[in-house]
Amino acid sequence: MTALLPTVDVRAKRPTALAFLLRLDTLRRAMRLVALLAIDIFSVWVALFVALALKAAWLGSFDASAHAHQARELAPFAILVVLFNFARLGLYGRRSERPGLGKILTGTFQAMVVCMLFALIDGQQFSSYYIFWGGLVAAIVCIGLLRLMYESASGWLLRRTGQQRRAVLIGPAHHSDAVAAALAEDVDSAIRVSGVLTVDEHGARPKRARSLGQVSDLPALLSQGVVDEVIITDPAFPQDLALEVVDQAHRRGVHVRVAPSTMEILVKRAEFLPGQTLPLFELKPPVSEGVDFAIKRVFDLLVSTLILLVLSPVLLAIALGIRLTSAGPVIYRSRRPGVGGKPFDCFKFRTMYQDAEHRQAELEELNEAGGAIFKIRDDPRVTPVGKLLRRLSLDELPQLLNVLRGEMSLVGPRPLPQRDYDRLEEWHKKRYHVLPGVTGLWQVSGRSDLDFDDMVRLDFLYLERWSVSLDLSILVKTIPAVFGRRGAF
Incomplete structure (x- = not known):
């Protein structure tokens, strides 16, 4: 099927071994989780070390070895709290669903509060509470920068290995064209639009992607195994038809998402969301796997x-x-x-x-x-x-x-x-x-x-x-x- 314009040359040479590994979905998920965990663990330790080192340098008593040792003593509990809180906030989810800097800030602040309360309840004494707010600022900066580097690097790898998910848009042509345009502008998007299924056979044809027929043709497309995601582009999509689309897709393990309205897009853009120029809300399948x-x-x-x-x-x-x-x-x-x-x-x-x-x-x-x-x-x-x-x-x-x-x-x-x-x-x-x-x-x-x-x-x-x-x-x-x-x- 024809991809979004500008097209990507599918004949372009790709690293064969790397493409094979990244096509293993389970392995890719494990690699993602390990990478993000490593980033956060390293960032928390570095943040504590930096906070201690900056204060010592200000007081004129800098000792790198001593600060590193102290950071190693403080880090385990802080790391545990940060990881659990980040998991709760969905920061280890799929690329298209991971929130951005706003959630990182919120999660890190909550972890700092938990660590401070635990220290006070445990009877620990502090001449000041600098280690908490100093470590908080350093952690936000370190985690934010390293995760941004990870998003950029992983996005490049996905594009190089052709790992964009094949999506079919369902809805009126003008809605689908708007969604296709937004996805085309997102250079880090993990979604490649394969085509559009329209609801009204007598309506206008889409201009940004190939017309694949009517929504009634969805079962045939799904049975061919050429669709990874279905995106409903019309916020006013008929409910009974939406239920049928969701049911058909979930039976074949295909994710369904709903494109937001224009106002929802504007609201979402108020927060930095890596890889989510167009936020999509997933209609999750029942709890079965x-x-x-x-x-x-x-x-x-x-x-x-x-x-x-x-x-x-x-x-x-x-x-x-x-x-x-x-x-x-x-x-x-x-x-x-x-x-x-x-x-x-x-x-x-x-x-x-x-x-x-x-x-x-x-x-x-x-x-x-x-x-x-x-x-x-x-x-x-x-x-x-x-x-x-x-x-x-x-x-x-x-x-x-x-x-x-x-x-x-x-x-x-x-x-x-x-x-x-x-x-x-x-x-x-x-x-x-x-x-x-x-x-x-x-x-x-x-x-x-x-x-x-x-x-x-x-x-x-x-x-x-x-x-x-x-x-x-x-x-x-x-x-x-x-x-x-x-x-x-």
């Missing part, structure tokens, strides 16, 4: 193990009650579609008589739930013990074992029985992009009182806003929701 998945998985394992240990007496009492009051197994294995629609055995305490599944067809006309879900408030198939367990949602506790097995998460969209899954509309099934959950926003937002479409929208909202703190909030709110009996039957 990478660091986010690892964090969520560790959280699930630790919390579910703790809950199982604490509630083990309750679990044994429930099992005994089920065994003594009705025939059949204590644990019911409900075959349900999981992530990606792959079926798994969802564990539950048995709350129904053994012939429950065979009797469901005759009860379909009594269904009280909307959409695909089947629920009856006074289901005749439920045992007396089962009614109590369902009322308090205690029948779901065995699903903690599914969490340990990696088939479920503590928080996420609830897995539906196969019967309900088969009746879902296509847009409903987007909730199956992630592991199903033991609890979710359904359970803390009305439970069975909600319309099914509203439940699905809550699932989408959770997927877009996921964080460990949100998971904790939902888990805590699940307790009063259960004991308050809101919408449970």
Whole structure:
């Protein structure tokens, strides 16, 4: 496909070995992280040394060896605080997403405050607090300069090795032309526009990049593997169409970004952002891979193990009650579609008589739930013990074992029985992009009182806003929701 004008000669000789290494995405990410960590670690040590040396020189007692030794003693804790804070602020992210000098200043200042408070709480005495503010100024200058050099050098390497990401713009021609022009002006941009997909087939054709057809042609382009990113250029892009574009791209591991409006561009330019002449806001895929998945998985394992240990007496009492009051197994294995629609055995305490599944067809006309879900408030198939367990949602506790097995998460969209899954509309099934959950926003937002479409929208909202703190909030709110009996039957 034709690149943005002025074109880059793809026949130009490139360092073969270097190009091969940089095309290994995982290796490139590791190289980036190591380089940035090295810069920040070195900068903090240099900043402390410079601050000590300048003060000593002013007082006429300069001793390089002594200052270097003192800097080595002070540096470890300061480095640790700076690295954690920079990671929190996204300063080790991808090139196109890393913030600039403003965040470096903010992160370094916050780290200085933490170090000073720790020193005071630890009872350390200071004749002055120069080491803190002197080290702060030196660190900002050193980190800023070295990171600027890194951005320039890495940008040159990316251009030399042809590592720009291939992007397709989607939107009206005039919006796409404006975005293409802004990207063309950015000499350090890691994005190469391959072409434009327009929404209106009778509208104007783009002038800054090649026309690739209509938005309906996106699946064919994605299937060819020639697109690394999709950029929506129209701030007023139709929501239903945007959801479809995002879904198609995320299924193929392609990132989606939204170009800002003119006012947002002007506001962003108030801060120095290396490599971001045109800031792009990414529509992140659901939490299903990478660091986010690892964090969520560790959280699930630790919390579910703790809950199982604490509630083990309750679990044994429930099992005994089920065994003594009705025939059949204590644990019911409900075959349900999981992530990606792959079926798994969802564990539950048995709350129904053994012939429950065979009797469901005759009860379909009594269904009280909307959409695909089947629920009856006074289901005749439920045992007396089962009614109590369902009322308090205690029948779901065995699903903690599914969490340990990696088939479920503590928080996420609830897995539906196969019967309900088969009746879902296509847009409903987007909730199956992630592991199903033991609890979710359904359970803390009305439970069975909600319309099914509203439940699905809550699932989408959770997927877009996921964080460990949100998971904790939902888990805590699940307790009063259960004991308050809101919408449970």
